[in-house]
Amino acid sequence: MSSHSASAQPSAVDEVVELCRDLLRIDTSNTGDNATTVGERVAAEYVAEKLAEVGVEAQLRESAPGRTSLVARIPGTDPTRGALLVHGHLDVVPADAAEWSVHPFSGEVADGYLWGRGAIDMKDFDAMALAVVRDWQRTGVRPPRDIVLAFTADEEAGGEYGAHFLVDRHPELLEGCTEAIGEVGGFSYTVNDDLRLYLIETAEKGLEWLRLHARGRPGHGSMVHDDNAVTALAEAVARVGRHRFPVVVTPTVRAFLEQVSEALGIELDPEDPELAIAKLGPIANLIGATIRNTANPTRLAAGYKDNVIPGRASATIDCRSLPGQSDIFLEQLREVVGPDIEIEYVHRQPAVETSFDGDLVDAMAAALRAEDPGARAVPYMLSGGTDAKAFQKLGIRCFGFAPLRLPADLNFSALFHGIDERVPVEGLQFGVRVLDRFLRQS
Numbered sequence: 001m002s003s004h005s006a007s008a009q010p011s012a013v014d015e016v017v018e019l020c021r022d023l024l025r026i027d028t029s030n031t032g033d034n035a036t037t038v039g040e041r042v043a044a045e046y047v048a049e050k051l052a053e054v055g056v057e058a059q060l061r062e063s064a065p066g067r068t069s070l071v072a073r074i075p076g077t078d079p080t081r082g083a084l085l086v087h088g089h090l091d092v093v094p095a096d097a098a099e100w101s102v103h104p105f106s107g108e109v110a111d112g113y114l115w116g117r118g119a120i121d122m123k124d125f126d127a128m129a130l131a132v133v134r135d136w137q138r139t140g141v142r143p144p145r146d147i148v149l150a151f152t153a154d155e156e157a158g159g160e161y162g163a164h165f166l167v168d169r170h171p172e173l174l175e176g177c178t179e180a181i182g183e184v185g186g187f188s189y190t191v192n193d194d195l196r197l198y199l200i201e202t203a204e205k206g207l208e209w210l211r212l213h214a215r216g217r218p219g220h221g222s223m224v225h226d227d228n229a230v231t232a233l234a235e236a237v238a239r240v241g242r243h244r245f246p247v248v249v250t251p252t253v254r255a256f257l258e259q260v261s262e263a264l265g266i267e268l269d270p271e272d273p274e275l276a277i278a279k280l281g282p283i284a285n286l287i288g289a290t291i292r293n294t295a296n297p298t299r300l301a302a303g304y305k306d307n308v309i310p311g312r313a314s315a316t317i318d319c320r321s322l323p324g325q326s327d328i329f330l331e332q333l334r335e336v337v338g339p340d341i342e343i344e345y346v347h348r349q350p351a352v353e354t355s356f357d358g359d360l361v362d363a364m365a366a367a368l369r370a371e372d373p374g375a376r377a378v379p380y381m382l383s384g385g386t387d388a389k390a391f392q393k394l395g396i397r398c399f400g401f402a403p404l405r406l407p408a409d410l411n412f413s414a415l416f417h418g419i420d421e422r423v424p425v426e427g428l429q430f431g432v433r434v435l436d437r438f439l440r441q442s
């Protein structure tokens with residue numbers, strides 16, 4: 001049913017929960033395998049339809065059957081300015097219904113939360129962006145500059161079939177974009193009733209998936225044997241797994257720690273940031289990995305028979321390097337694994353880092369303060385990766401800004417890819433109001 005009276009039309013705040021719930025009910029589980037990944041096309045078509053309803057035409061692009069991403073452009077009043085990219089992924093990590101309190105794809109609203117896989121990662125923001133644009137289209141609002149909406153496939157498996165595909169194969173759809181907002185930032189961390197820090201992502205660690213190879217002399221398992229590839233590999237892997245790389249405080253982390261120490265009244269020694277981070281409670285996990293390069297062994301492969309010593313053995317190490325540290329890190333890692341182990345890059349994406357200043361940052365801080373007088377925007381570095389890694393290849397300045405006001409006691413970082421993922425309904429509505437203000441001023 002439709003109404004011609006403007007007052008009866010739903011506002012973005014009215015609509016966002018329904019849009020998010022609809023998206024949560026579309027299972028877009030990304031298994032990392034094209035054969036078993038589902039739903040991205042259905043979700044992209046849903047978004048396209050919601051945009052078409054308000055007169056926005058979207059471009060759908062498929063990197064492989066079903067691996068659909070969507071781009072749409074909302075023209076701004078000043079075409080001479082660079083466009084702002086607003087991006088969100090449509091895929092989610094899989095969820096095991098048996099582990100959840102509600103079905104992960106039911107989109108239930110209970111206890112003030114909207115529950116479902118993707119509720120905070122990141123169909124919440126997809127719904128917010130959609131709600132704001134639909135509201136503007138219905139009420140005749142035009143943004144100051146072009147806004148390019150991108151809803152991507154495959155973020156959860158590295159974005160090769162989503163954001164990287166768009167950037168590499170269809171850059172014309174992103175023409176003129178100079179700055180971008182997406183996940184993971186803009187959420188609140190409560191210091192006290194009058195002060196909430198909103199963490200704006202201005203940096204992301206780089207990603208290096210490495211394979212270690214050990215070679216030895218093949219032989220019979222019953223013999224005395226001192227050149228065993230499995231033994232050599234196991235020793236190297238154990239050394240890597242136990243190693244702590246040195247603390248390096250980058251500009252983003254330094255700015256974050258300064259703001260936090262001021263807000264919390266903690267004395268901060270920049271040479272020993274771990275002490276300050278330990279006091280951050282629920283976000284300590286999120287921040288703890290951003291003061292050093294990390295290397296975690298994740299896979300092992302060797303051998304084909306119980307009594308045969310194989311000639312080679314290999315292991316995968318998931319490494320995350322700080323901005324500017326990629327080469328130094330490799331040297332450090334070489335020292336840890338030793339000269340006899342070969343290191344191969346399986347996958348490599350450079351770190352992202354921008355400064356926390358300029359009109360766009362001011363607009364984020366102002367929009368947050370307008371909706372939450374106790375808001376203070378602070379920059380931070382994400383230890384994981386997002387589609388920003390793809391979009392920065394086009395020279396786009398990327399921020400994580402998906403605004404969300406969270407209850408003080410919610411363990412937000414544990415909800416990412418976690419059981420009972422859920423978003424507070426009030427937080428979602430707060431996010432829409434902030435995003436609307438921000439985009440009008442961007």
Ligand SMILES: [Zn+2]
Nearest residue numbers: 121122155183
């Ligand atoms: Zn995500």
